[in-house]
Amino acid sequence: MKKYKIGLFGFGCVGQGLHEALSDNPQVAAEIVKICVKNLDKERPLSKDKFVFDPKSILEDEDIDLIVELIDDAKLAFEIVSDALRQRKPVISANKKMVAENLDKLIALQQEYDTPILYEGAVCGSIPIIKTLTDYYSLENVLEIKGIFNGSTNYILTKVIEENKSYKEALEAAQVNGFAETDPTLDVEGYDAKYKLSIVIEHAFGVHVHPDNIFNQGIQDITKSDITFAKERGLKIKLLAKAVKYNNYFSAYVAPHFVSKESPLYHVENEYNAVLVQGAFADDQVLVGKGAGKLPTGLAVLSDVNAIANNYRYSQRQVSSMAIQSTVEEVYVSFSPEQPVNFNLFTNVSEKYIGQNSGYVIGEINTDSLQELLTNADTNVIFTSGAKEEIEIHRLTYSYEIG
Template sequence: MSKYKIGLFGFGCVGKGLYETLTTNNDLDAEIVKICVKNRDKDRSPISKDKFIYDPEEILNDENINIVVELIDDAKAAFDIVKKSLEKGKAVVSANKKMVAENLPELIELQQKYNTPLLYEGAVCGSIPVIRNLNDYYASEQITEVKGIFNGSSNYILTKLFQEGQSYAEALKEAQDNGFAETDPTLDVGGFDPKFKLSIVIQHAFGIAVHPENIFNWGIQNISDQDIEFAKERDLKIKLVAKASTIDDQISLLVAPHYIDSDNPLYHVENEFNCVLINGKYASEQTLIGKGAGSLPTGLAVLADVASLTKDYSYNYNESRPLTITEGASEVYLRFDDVNDIDLSLFESISEKFIGQKHGYLIGKIELSDLKNILKEADHKVNVVFTSGKDAEIEVSKLTYSYA
């Protein structure tokens, strides 16, 4: 009999990945004894029907279960499960980035109150041990910036757009067929998924709690053929980048498409892979790359958390740094259908502008708050791509030619 008995909530893509990685791993003294699911009629073969239950209380009230693994889609229900588990002294593993991001301060309090750990490596960037590295290896580092590709689904789609010339609809369908994107892809392509992940990363990198609602996000769903053509003409790519950067006592946060040049490590990260760049005072820039989507990579991250719990591992939450969230000015490429939809006076400067018969664009510097207003007013009629380089913002205009 195994020493560690697991009660598993949810048996979707990640749940199946956990089950496979655990049952084919002979080195871990743990086993899944109960799996709570909603659908009674779904075929779960070759797994025995005896393992499946339909009442959460059967796991929560089972004194023999000492580890709860929460892998369901519903963030509200997931929080209820995690909270009750911690209150009952059961260690918890979760891969629900929305649930963790929206409730992290309370989850930290619950862990401290009941002296029971919660681990959630699988919630951030799949198989890359981001949280573990920030919590342990970089504990003594003075981190200045964390940024990268935090969403494998959107990166897979962008790869297909650039490398194979697929349409957005074709690339999205292929991502869904391969299990990298959900039937409703809004969380991925809209930049919400990486925003939840960034919120969690900020806690471990900078010691501050930032609710996802306070992080700006703009996704890839509005990227057009014109935006891609612009990039290809200048040997650039578009990547959906999550970024937290500090200057002195201020921190700027955003998730948005960025033009990336070939000197940037993110330029070479394709398909469902994620990449996290950590910048610090002592180690400078460090690069972590791995699969950010898929059943087995994410299942492995969850399994690693389970293994850590068997060794009494828990997170250390550092004291908050005195950082103030700022919405400073950034240089952006803004593509529009009609220039009359854009209040050009909101830009601090405009370095390039092109107006054609069917579309136009401008490159300029603008405060994030003003950019939000433009995007809100124009909605689907515009798209924004931030300009970026390896270590600092670069001006795309320096790489372009002027249109008459």
């Protein structure tokens, strides 16, 4: 079998994880021959002569026949990846932002130059969701896909809800443990999860939806009273990414959800991710695993290297004409009593409470109106679809709370 010569871009967390995983698997027909990094003066665990600074010294090296892109700069990553595909060099990337924002262009380049790009490591770390959807589910009518797609936010929510840590303490612990970036915005505001959701939608439904068209609300606005509300009802709050197929359209969003004990997602804690796929034939299946980190992601990238060495490429799902649409969802919205939200934006209100320090409303609202409502300061939303029955039972039991 031919041994691929890898030109690696990036030798940070994932790049080093790939190196370790490959060293442990000499049967994989590939070796890393050059590594491009930003700072050549950094101490590295490998011989200095492997490292280069100029991307061209990899891209123009005719001996290199596989490009693995693991840098943290999405714009440059797209330039590197497109250049490589144009030279008919197969590509592997773990960069969800780059892949999600350019998926249509990447598919076109892949077809035009008849050269594969794989990106298993970009979505939920060690969980093999892309290959599972592409291969195993290729004959399945996927109806819904949802899950915990971001390990940092799940870690923070676990610490805040289970261990009563403050949001700041939990975020700092996530950063110390390497689960959250120094700038955590992409994680905590739900962007990272929606990049992954956009990629998953492509492989589950055969539709490309740009991440800008997916609603996202993160965990940054969750208040103490939201957590009290959840705890009193035996619920947890999880940041879920979710896409649901209807007849000729689908909905997709990332938002905090109340999750009840009956859901398999209730038990997924800390940096773990989970993906729940509902199909017309197979019904529900859940995949749970480490969503990030050096070795789990390094192994996902290595599995793509091995796949390329075995001539694997993603088969395209039949392209669907379905479009994303806003939908009416039942949500809990909390607000400051000094600045109540516009209740008229709800199509149906089932519960309303305004106390001295906090207020909330539970009702049905169109996701476009929800976006408008969230422009109010001190307003947060939690979707109730993972725990609707529990909230209804509570409403019967504690009816005095209804305002």
